[in-house]
Each structure stands twice: as structure tokens, then as C-alpha cells.
Amino acid sequence: MIRTSQERERTRATIASMSRKLMLSSRVVELCESEATPRQEEFLLKVLSEEIDRRERGRKARLLNRAGFPTFKSFEDYDFSEIRFPPTLSIEELLRTDFIPEKKNLVLYGGVGTGKTHMAIALGIAACEKGLSVRFLTVTELVLKLTEAYKQGTLERLIRDLKQLDLLILDEWGYVPVDREGSQLLFRIIADSYESKSLILTTNLEFSKWGGIFTDEQMAAAMIDRLVHHGHLLLFEAKSYRMTHALMRQPGPGKLKPKTTVEAGSRLEQGGA
Numbered sequence: 001m002i003r004t005s006q007e008r009e010r011t012r013a014t015i016a017s018m019s020r021k022l023m024l025s026s027r028v029v030e031l032c033e034s035e036a037t038p039r040q041e042e043f044l045l046k047v048l049s050e051e052i053d054r055r056e057r058g059r060k061a062r063l064l065n066r067a068g069f070p071t072f073k074s075f076e077d078y079d080f081s082e083i084r085f086p087p088t089l090s091i092e093e094l095l096r097t098d099f100i101p102e103k104k105n106l107v108l109y110g111g112v113g114t115g116k117t118h119m120a121i122a123l124g125i126a127a128c129e130k131g132l133s134v135r136f137l138t139v140t141e142l143v144l145k146l147t148e149a150y151k152q153g154t155l156e157r158l159i160r161d162l163k164q165l166d167l168l169i170l171d172e173w174g175y176v177p178v179d180r181e182g183s184q185l186l187f188r189i190i191a192d193s194y195e196s197k198s199l200i201l202t203t204n205l206e207f208s209k210w211g212g213i214f215t216d217e218q219m220a221a222a223m224i225d226r227l228v229h230h231g232h233l234l235l236f237e238a239k240s241y242r243m244t245h246a247l248m249r250q251p252g253p254g255k256l257k258p259k260t261t262v263e264a265g266s267r268l269e270q271g272g273a
Contacts, residue, residue, distance in 0.1 A: 011041050018048040022055075056131075063128040068136045073121040082238035083115075089232040097127050100167055105199040105227050109206070110236025116202040119234075120169050123200060132166040139173050139186070146185040155185075162189060167198045174205035174213045183214040187223060194226045201227065 016029045032041055080091055089099070099106060106123075108116040124134045137145070149158040162168060168189075178186060193199050207224050211217035 008038060008041065011038075011045055015041065015045055015048060018045070018052060021052060022048065059131065060128060063131070063133060064125065067124055067128055067134040069121050069124060070136070071121065073118045073125065075122050075126075078115070078118070078122070079238075082236070083110075084235040084237060086232050086234070089234075094123070095126070097123060097130065097132075099232065100127055100132060100198045103195050103198055103230070105193075105231030106201070107227055107231060107233045108200065108202045108236065109204070109233060110238070111204055114236035114238045116204075116236055117171055120171060120200045120202050124167060124169050127167050133164060134167045134169065135162070135165050136169045136171065138171045138175075139178070140176050142170060142189070143178055143182040143186055146189070147182055150181075150185065159188070159192065163192060163196070165197055167200065168193060169200045171202050173201045173203035174210060175203075177213050178215070180215050183216060183219055186214070187219050190223050190226050195230055199227065199231075 012029065012032055015032055016026075019026070019028045028044075032044065036044065075095060085091065085094075093099070106120075108119060110116055121136065124136055127134050145158060146155065149155040190199070205213065210220035210224060214220045214223070
């Protein structure tokens with residue numbers, strides 16, 4: 001196929017752009033201009049494109065692995081109907097993860113089993129797919145890491161690592177009381193994150209009770225101020241998904257309870273049905 005000079009110029013410009021992205025020498029472009037045929041330029045363009053795609057897939061896989069998600073979650077068939085959104089955030093904006101480049105926080109508040117952790121993980125995975133750096137931790141895990149690092153003299157290194165993140169997800173906020181030392185270390189993470197990266201918190205504890213969990217009312221108030229002042233509060237008002245589905249599996253009135261594997265095996269050994 002005969003290609004016009006303008007088409008060749010566009011191809012060479014794309015090759016130059018891809019070469020820079022792959023950190024290749026400018027010599028690649030020079031050789032294209034001086035020696036390559038149009039067919040060779042097309043072949044080189046394909047090779048560079050596939051290499052960029054391969055590196056991007058590898059980078060996303062590393063980001064997902066480093067994030068530490070306990071399981072894979074997505075928004076496929078996710079039910080938003082019983083989640084109350086603030087006027088400042090729409091479902092579409094949430095799914096686009098617009099809050100991350102804006103360095104805003106999400107506080108996901110509601111009862112146990114209402115889909116808070118599912119949403120947090122799905123958002124974290126979506127962020128990784130966009131090439132963003134994410135870490136998923138329960139609050140208990142983070143406090144243990146901070147306390148251990150403080151004792152070993154590596155606290156500053158851990159804090160530097162956390163500062164590099166685009167998104168930090170803290171699950172089960174307020175589920176377990178935190179001692180004064182742990183509260184102070186946790187407050188430092190919240191303070192350092194303020195308007196520098198996004199946080200997602202899942203909690204079933206109303207703000208008025210945070211002081212009892214973190215042993216210091218003033219510190220709890222300061223945490224709330226930093227989290228909510230530059231963020232969004234989503235209220236999960238559904239009944240527990242896990243409880244509902246557990247009840248659905250229970251036999252109704254007048255129905256026989258299904259035999260367990262052990263019971264069924266015992267009946268078979270005895271020659272029964």
C-alpha cells in the first residue's frame with residue numbers, strides 16, 4: 001500500500017512518542033527517517049505498541065498485588081439503591097473515582113454486612129486499573145504496623161511509603177478500641193494525608209462515639225474534621241446483606257432441614273435413603 005508523506009510523518013511522530021515513553025534512544029527515530037521503509041515503520045509501530053501494552057499490564061498487576069486486597073470485588077450487579085449519597089457526589093463520579101485526583105476522602109458508614117468493604121475494594125481495584133498506587137489495610141493492621149515500626153525505629157520509612165500512595169483504604173474503622181499510642185500514630189497518618197491523598201474509611205460507628213474508641217475526644221474530633229472537611233459521607237441504610245442471605249438459606253415453616261454431608265453419608269452407610 002502506497003502511503004502519503006503526511007501518513008508517514010504521523011507514523012514517525014507516533015514512533016517518537018512511544019520511544020520516549022519506553023525511554024529508548026532518539027536514534028530509533030533517526031534510523032526510521034533515514035533507512036526504514038513504510039512497511040518497516042508499520043512493523044516497528046506495532047512492536048512498540050505491544051511492548052507498551054505489556055509493560056502497562058505488568059504495572060497494573062504489580063499495583064494490584066501491592067495493594068493487599070483480601071479478595072476481588074467489582075461493581076457488576078452492585079446495588080446502590082439503599083446508599084444515601086451526599087449532594088456533592090454522584091454515582092457516576094464515584095465510579096470514575098473522581099475523588100482521588102481531587103484528593104478527597106470517602107467515609108462509608110453503615111451496619112455490618114451492608115456492602116461498605118465491597119465498595120471500598122471495588123474502588124481500590126478501579127484505581128489500580130488506572131495506574132494509581134493503593135493500599136488496603138484494616139485499622140487494626142495499620143496500628144500494629146505503625147506500633148511495630150515505632151519500636152524498631154523504622155516509623156519514618158513506613159510513613160514515607162504511605163505518603164507515596166494515591167489512595168489508602170482503612171477498613172473496620174472503630175471496630176476495635178485503639179490505645180493512646182496507637183491513636184496518636186493513626187492521627188499522624190490522617191493528618192499527613194489531609195489534602196495530599198485520598199482516604200476511604202469503612203465504619204459502623206457514628207462520629208459521636210469515636211472518642212471512646214480512640215481514648216481522646218479532642219483527637220477524635222480532629223480526625224473527623226480532617227476526614228469530613230475535605231470528603232464525602234456515604235450512608236449505607238440497607239439491612240445486612242450477609243444476614244439477609246443467611247436467612248434466605250434457612251428452611252421455612254414446615255420445611256425439612258437439608259441433610260448435611262455428614263448426615264447424608266451416615267444414612268447411606270446404614271443403607272437408608
